[in-house]
Amino acid sequence: MKKKIADQLYMQKYIFRYIPFYALLKIILVVVTSLLDIFLFTYSFKFAIDAVEAGKGFFDILPFFAVAGALSIITVFLRKWVDCQYFPICRERLAQKMKTHLMEKASAVDLACYDQPEYYDTLIMANQNADTNALNIFHTHVELLEQVVSISGFVTILLSLDALGVVFAVVSLVMGLLTNAVFNRLQLKCELELAPLYRKRDYTGRIFFLPDYAKELRMSRIKLPLTAYFKTSIREIVDTNKKYDMRFLVLRLLNFFTTVFLTDAVYMAILVYRIVVSKTLSVGDFTALYLCMDKLSYWLPNLMETLTNYQKHSLHTELFQKFENYQNTVKDEGQVMPGTEAAEIEINNLSFRYPGTDHSVLKDIDLHIRPGEKIAIVGYNGSGKSTLVKLLMRFYDPDRGEIKMQGRNIREYRLTPYRKQIGAVFQDYCTYACSVAENVSMDTKPDEEQVWHALKKSGLAERIDRTEHRTASQFGRELYEDGLILSGGEAHKIALSRAFYHDCRFVILDEPSAALDPISEYSFYESVRENFRNATVIFISHRLSSTRGADRIYMMSNGEIIEQGTHDELMKQNGAYAASFRLQAEKYVTE
Amino acid sequence: MIGLAGNLQQLADTYGKAHRDSLYIQNLRDFLSYESKISEDQSGMIPDTFETLEFKDVSFTYDGAEKPALEHLSFTIRAGQTVAIVGLNGAGKTTLVKLIMRLYDPQQGEICYNGKNIKEYQVRAYRETIGTVFQDFRMFSLPVADNVLMGRADDPQRAETALRKAGIWEKIKNAPHGLQTVIGREFDPDGLELSGGEAQRIALARVFAGHAQIAILDEPSSALDPVAEYQMFENLRHAAEDKTTIFISHRLSSTQMADVIYLIDGHTIKEAGTHTELMARQGLYWDMYQKQASAYQGEDR
Numbered sequence: 001m002k003k004k005i006a007d008q009l010y011m012q013k014y015i016f017r018y019i020p021f022y023a024l025l026k027i028i029l030v031v032v033t034s035l036l037d038i039f040l041f042t043y044s045f046k047f048a049i050d051a052v053e054a055g056k057g058f059f060d061i062l063p064f065f066a067v068a069g070a071l072s073i074i075t076v077f078l079r080k081w082v083d084c085q086y087f088p089i090c091r092e093r094l095a096q097k098m099k100t101h102l103m104e105k106a107s108a109v110d111l112a113c114y115d116q117p118e119y120y121d122t123l124i125m126a127n128q129n130a131d132t133n134a135l136n137i138f139h140t141h142v143e144l145l146e147q148v149v150s151i152s153g154f155v156t157i158l159l160s161l162d163a164l165g166v167v168f169a170v171v172s173l174v175m176g177l178l179t180n181a182v183f184n185r186l187q188l189k190c191e192l193e194l195a196p197l198y199r200k201r202d203y204t205g206r207i208f209f210l211p212d213y214a215k216e217l218r219m220s221r222i223k224l225p226l227t228a229y230f231k232t233s234i235r236e237i238v239d240t241n242k243k244y245d246m247r248f249l250v251l252r253l254l255n256f257f258t259t260v261f262l263t264d265a266v267y268m269a270i271l272v273y274r275i276v277v278s279k280t281l282s283v284g285d286f287t288a289l290y291l292c293m294d295k296l297s298y299w300l301p302n303l304m305e306t307l308t309n310y311q312k313h314s315l316h317t318e319l320f321q322k323f324e325n326y327q328n329t330v331k332d333e334g335q336v337m338p339g340t341e342a343a344e345i346e347i348n349n350l351s352f353r354y355p356g357t358d359h360s361v362l363k364d365i366d367l368h369i370r371p372g373e374k375i376a377i378v379g380y381n382g383s384g385k386s387t388l389v390k391l392l393m394r395f396y397d398p399d400r401g402e403i404k405m406q407g408r409n410i411r412e413y414r415l416t417p418y419r420k421q422i423g424a425v426f427q428d429y430c431t432y433a434c435s436v437a438e439n440v441s442m443d444t445k446p447d448e449e450q451v452w453h454a455l456k457k458s459g460l461a462e463r464i465d466r467t468e469h470r471t472a473s474q475f476g477r478e479l480y481e482d483g484l485i486l487s488g489g490e491a492h493k494i495a496l497s498r499a500f501y502h503d504c505r506f507v508i509l510d511e512p513s514a515a516l517d518p519i520s521e522y523s524f525y526e527s528v529r530e531n532f533r534n535a536t537v538i539f540i541s542h543r544l545s546s547t548r549g550a551d552r553i554y555m556m557s558n559g560e561i562i563e564q565g566t567h568d569e570l571m572k573q574n575g576a577y578a579a580s581f582r583l584q585a586e587k588y589v590t591e
Numbered sequence: 592m593i594g595l596a597g598n599l600q601q602l603a604d605t606y607g608k609a610h611r612d613s614l615y616i617q618n619l620r621d622f623l624s625y626e627s628k629i630s631e632d633q634s635g636m637i638p639d640t641f642e643t644l645e646f647k648d649v650s651f652t653y654d655g656a657e658k659p660a661l662e663h664l665s666f667t668i669r670a671g672q673t674v675a676i677v678g679l680n681g682a683g684k685t686t687l688v689k690l691i692m693r694l695y696d697p698q699q700g701e702i703c704y705n706g707k708n709i710k711e712y713q714v715r716a717y718r719e720t721i722g723t724v725f726q727d728f729r730m731f732s733l734p735v736a737d738n739v740l741m742g743r744a745d746d747p748q749r750a751e752t753a754l755r756k757a758g759i760w761e762k763i764k765n766a767p768h769g770l771q772t773v774i775g776r777e778f779d780p781d782g783l784e785l786s787g788g789e790a791q792r793i794a795l796a797r798v799f800a801g802h803a804q805i806a807i808l809d810e811p812s813s814a815l816d817p818v819a820e821y822q823m824f825e826n827l828r829h830a831a832e833d834k835t836t837i838f839i840s841h842r843l844s845s846t847q848m849a850d851v852i853y854l855i856d857g858h859t860i861k862e863a864g865t866h867t868e869l870m871a872r873q874g875l876y877w878d879m880y881q882k883q884a885s886a887y888q889g890e891d892r
Binding site for chain 2: 200203215218221229427428488544548583
């Protein structure tokens with residue numbers, strides 16, 4: 001429990017750091033209104049009735065009510081202003097500051113975190129709304145404060161008027177907490193059982209609303225199994241609920257009889273007996289006690305609910321702390337800045353397996369790439385080509401062996417500049433809902449001239465030139481109704497333009513031409529030869545035509561380099577490369 | 592809150608909530624009352640055995656686009672033919688395929704199946720005559736069997752045969768629960784993670800598993816290595832013996848097996864014919880082919 005409270009206070013510090021004035025105002029207002037509420041709703045009635053019974057006139061009690069009324073109007077006004085006007089602004093301010101912080105963090109964690117579902121779920125997905133969670137926790141604390149102040153106020157009044165009432169209040173509170181604790185534990189168990197079922201239900205339900213799946217849904221009957229799974233998961237949800245519902249009902253009833261029934265029925269019956277039969281209670285005291293108990297029977301369950309929420313929040317805070325304190329395994333501890341000369345790469349005895357697996361994806365890789373060389377990596381699907389390239393970009397560090405650039409282990413370079421000096425195009429590239437210029441430069445202040453150069457080099461300049469807003473055209477229809485829609489091959493060319501935009505000395509292209517038509521593919525490789533004359537280029541390709549111009553070809557199979565050399569050398573060797581090449585080439589033999 | 596004042600406050604809150612809800616309800620009503628232009632349940636004829644598919648002067652413009660994606664398309668595909676569609680990036684190849692599948696209706700001209708406008712057929716029945724692998728095909732987090740059979744009656748034998756033809760049966764056979772292994776790890780720690788090339792083979796198996804008479808393959812080999820690509824086209828050749836096949840490809844080596852090649856350029860069909868015919872014309876197809884072939888030809892052969 002102690003740790004839970006510490007966790008929650010930890011999360012709280014963001015509220016006080018980013019929106020301190022809102023936090024203070026909220027706390028002060030809550031305390032003032034609670035005190036006022038206690039005073040107005042119990043003491044003032046007693047005051048009025050006692051005054052009337054004592055034969056006092058209207059003007060004797062008027063000043064008291066005028067002051068009390070004015071005070072309550074002012075606080076109500078302030079409270080409404082904070083909730084309606086000030087809160088939305090602060091909420092956004094917090095979202096902006098905290099989300100940027102979270103986005104920074106998310107873009108820096110190890111890529112490996114995205115590979116494993118258990119990491120991805122708890123570390124990344126769970127924290128994307130940490131700002132809302134922090135705010136919820138703060139509000140829970142404020143509620144707690146309000147409840148504690150109110151309850152102690154009303155209990156004090158009870159004590160001064162009738163100590164027996166306190167006994168009832170305490171019994172009701174204890175019983176309430178006990179039954180709720182049992183209830184919550186049961187509910188948590190039920191929720192844990194339900195969670196995977198809900199996920200299944202939501203997945204099958206969601207598919208129908210996503211554009212990516214729209215074509216497949218229409219061209220097949222996949223919706224039949226999807227609907228069937230949807231129905232099964234709902235049936236399982238209902239069954240799980242049924243399993244628990246009797247126990248829930250009993251606990252709820254027990255809760256009712258030991259709390260609300262005790263204070264509202266039993267205690268009131270005693271009070272009525274005392275005022276009517278034994279005549280040991282004044283009407284003023286009765287009114288105050290009645291109102292006091294009424295308020296307490298509102299605040300006590302309220303407090304229990306807040307304490308329950310407190311438990312729930314602690315899960316969020318735990319995950320958030322894990323995220324905040326996550327230490328990347330790819331360490332940024334190097335000091336050296338990469339130079340501007342063409343990269344020289346040396347890989348010695350490198351082995352790697354993905355975290356959490358026991359299968360080596362790369363085994364004893366050795367290679368040496370001289371500055372300015374054009375290197376092709378070829379091989380079967382799943383032979384480890386893309387993994388090798390990921391290691392070069394330091395998305396992972398090798399388990400054994402080392403990668404050197406300019407004779408230095410790449411861990412000795414500062415991580416961000418090291419990655420930035422590489423012009424990389426991924427097989428599963430993404431385009432973003434920003435302008436064309438931003439999509440090419442991947443930066444906030446694109447150099448217009450450079451953008452056009454890059455587009456020309458990737459063969460997309462003409463296409464963009466024909467659009468109305470040219471490089472300012474927005475990408476996709478998600479945010480803009482007249483956004484630019486490009487075909488698969490054209491979108492790929494945007495990704496290729498990125499490599500041309502920066503004058504990189506080290507370029508990595510993963511399947512750069514798979515989606516290109518023959519003319520584009522041809523001119524793309526021409527363009528690479530021409531524009532990256534001074535750069536070291538590594539490209540992965542299944543199109544063995546493109547590998548002919550390479551200075552050296554590495555053929556990979558099962559995580560090992562099985563052949564290496566120029567095209568001619570490998571053809572002479574007559575191994576796997578030659579066999580693959582002939583398979584592709586045989587169709588092109590012309591008379 | 593106590594008494595009447597409390598109740599009134601609650602009433603006011605409820606009213607406010609109801610007002611807000613009504614905005615959502617309006618959205619929902621709009622969605623539910625949306626009349627599909629192309630409704631699956633629309634009644635119509637059930638298609639007979641495929642004989643011909645004919646485009647008659649078809650033009651199509653996407654909603655909100657200024658220029659048509661395709662203009663004045665006319666051609667006929669006959670049963671048993673293997674048809675290749677080629678063209679530069681952005682020429683409208685994928686759009687053409689979407690029109691054939693009736694995912695859109697053309698604004699001008701008509702598309703006829705066995706001589707009758709495809710609009711006269713029941714949409715679902717018509718679409719079932721076509722099996723498709725999209726360029727951006729998707730896997731579902733369901734068992735492999737469902738991903739292959741795609742809602743057709745559960746038939747493990749059929750799924751196995753289709754996976755065999757697509758060249759991925761070995762991998763599935765060795766998966767923890769065989770055909771019942773779920774794809775992806777989202778719901779099942781035993782789930783199967785597939786590489787891009789492997790997923791493409793599952794997508795291809797869908798076509799083999801279907802009763803479709805026309806198979807449409809959009810860039811079927813883009814993610815495959817040379818050996819896998821070769822095998823896939825070999826498989827396709829066998830599987831397509833009794834099927835009409837339309838495929839889009841940038842690999843002009845594969846188009847040689849086509850009975851007819853349509854080249855789309857400038858939003859319409861510019862060149863049509865067999866590989867030999869198109870080469871003889873020395874047009875854009877010839878140019879594309881030369882560019883691609885040049886790299887494969889040389890001293891070592």
